[in-house]
Amino acid sequence: MKQINLIGNGGHSKVIQDLIRLVPDFKINRIFDQKIQHVYTMTDIFYHPQMDLSQVSPSDDTFVIAIGDNHTRKKIYVAHQLLNFYETFNHPSAVISQQATIESGAVIMAGAVVQADAIVGAHTIINTRASVGHDCHIGAFAHIAPGATLTGNVKVGEGSMVGAGAVVIPGVSIGQWSTIGAGAVVTNDIPDYATAVGVPAKIRERSSQ
CATH class of the missing domain: 2.160.10.10 (Hexapeptide repeat proteins)
Known part of the structure; x- marks a missing residue:
């Protein structure tokens, strides 16, 4: 099963999480958001502060920028271009x-x-x-x-x-x-x-x- 990591944990992210649960062979692994204060786990999903993005492996992790605001999506993409594999x-x-x-x-x-x-x-x-x-x-x-x-x-x-x-x-x-x-x-x-x-x-x- 393919592991997916989401950047963002707001309203748009909730919709994407529901979508991913409908797609066979995909599982949400981690969610990153700057509003998260500390690492915790709930329903087998790891929640991390945004700063933890620097600790992931660009070659092994697949991401979706799950944020509705267009400017913010681009800023995150530019800031983390090493995360070069994004799922559609x-x-x-x-x-x-x-x-x-x-x-x-x-x-x-x-x-x-x-x-x-x-x-x-x-x-x-x-x-x-x-x-x-x-x-x-x-x-x-x-x-x-x-x-x-x-x-x-x-x-x-x-x-x-x-x-x-x-x-x-x-x-x-x-x-x-x-x-x-x-x-x-x-x-x-x-x-x-x-x-x-x-x-x-x-x-x-x-x-x-």
């Missing part, structure tokens, strides 16, 4: 085309759909019942929230967040580290570092980074 998990109820590409560390949640020739970047979250249409390209560290729909040939840049129930029409591009508000309908391209809300979505604010 797909919920058994997710529908994923054999022609889709799911990169290292990505997690596909319950009821999600990923269609033909879509690319889901490393450490990206496709959340519950989100739909990723054909030929979509989602960058690393992004998050497609529950019930969001990316129709065909949509591009989502690194670190961007598409909010719950949002819809992005075909061919639209969303830049890096941008946020699409819940329920928005995106009909035009959104630049980097922008926040867009409403129907149709309009840019509410932009930042330099």
